[in-house]
Amino acid sequence: MNKSPQDISTHIQQNSQLLAQAILEDIYGRFPQMVSSDPIAQQKSLRDLGFHLAYLAEAMAVEDVSLFVDYIDWIKLLFANLPLPEDTLNIVLMSMDHVLKRAYSESYSQFIAPYIDKGWRVISDELMGVQDTFIHEKAHLGTLAQKYLQTLLTGERQAGSQLILDYVQDIESVKDVYLYVFQPVQYEIGRLWQTNKITVAEEHYCTAVTQLIMSQLYSYIFTAPRVGRKMVATSVSGELHEIGIRMVTDFFEMNGWDTYYLGANTPHQSIISILQEKKADVLAISATITFHVSEVKKLIQKIRSQPEVASTKILVGGYPFLVAPQLWKAVGADGYAVDAKQATNIAEKLI
Ligand code: B12
Incomplete structure (x- = not known):
């Protein structure tokens, strides 16, 4: 029935609510210490289970296990600092495993097990889930x-x-x-x-x-002499994080480009219209939440299918692209950069 990781990924996304419900029932049935009669707590658990499934499905869609590994590492640190019953993450992963095995029996071991197995390794690795600080006094500034x-x-x-x-x-x-x-x-x-x-x-x-x-x-930003280049910048549909892409845009502006910053959560068709109108050399797309990566891919496919804008050079960036440095190729972009400075360097090489 399900022939590829992408098929299963789509199926998981489409049935996320039902699967989350089944996982919650499995948790309550097998681990009585986890049972809560508070409807708000139940809703929160269902929402969180939906997130876990979304991250798993997205990693499978682009066949990059590091995205799921990073998520489990992130959730490990999050849970460690919340007043949750001990072993919550173990129990959640055990029940996810149980329900997904039942739901996708034929394809489970080939396509899902490698992800869940990596998840187990992260949970048992004492070094992961530990993060110090991002501010280092000895660093520049x-x-x-x-x-x-x-x-x-x-x-x-x-x-x-x-x-x-x-x-x-x-x-x-x-x-x-x-x-x-x-x-x-x-x-x-x-x-x-x-x-x-x-x-x-x-x-x-x-x-x-x-x-x-x-x-x-x-x-200061709008003082650089113009270089006759144009770029459009946006966060993908659904994405609310916008400071990173705004910084990227401002770096282009400071390098003399004319920039059109569309902010967060922009619908695909509006992006295409503005690309046509401005005849931009570069489109910069940002995604921060991993399960928005498929949206980036869909947007790029849509742009490539429209002759008027198909040849626009496309750069991608943001959190998931930092976690999985090859991901930009999987979404069909022309390049990616780790930060705003590198973004301008790469764009200048691409055009
Ligand atoms: C502020 C913030 C928010 C704000 C955003 C407001 C806004 N107007 O932007 C709000 C409150 C909306 C928010 C919401 C959420 N957030 Co938030 N958020 C953050 C936070 C603290 C800062 C983001 C930021 O400003 N970063 C600074 C910029 C400069 O960095 P950057 O984005 O990496 O950008 C640089 C590079 O990546 C690159 N780059 C970025 N885009 C592009 C594009 C191109 C083309 C190129 C070339 C380069 C490039 O260049 C940039 C500049 O150098 C981050 C922490 C973090 N580590 O980033 C969490 C964080 C991203 N959020 C997180 C989460 C979980 C969420 C929510 C899911 C929370 C929730 N349960 O609701 C929601 C999701 C909302 C959604 N649908 O998008 C997690 C993500 C964890 C994960 N594993 O996925 C983080 C990491 C927090 C954490 N440590 O747990 N968030």
């Missing part, structure tokens, strides 16, 4: 990053802004602040949220302050 993070965590927006404005003097210093202050500080904020040290509200506050200060730097 490490002290500024440290001080800036403190202003965010203590709610001193004005002081944070002043720190950055005092440092910035020209385009090169803006680039440095982006890469060596804002980026590691955003990663650190993510780590603090993941390890339950700050709340979602605090994360939102920190992110909003960084976005505000990025806007305050625009008098």
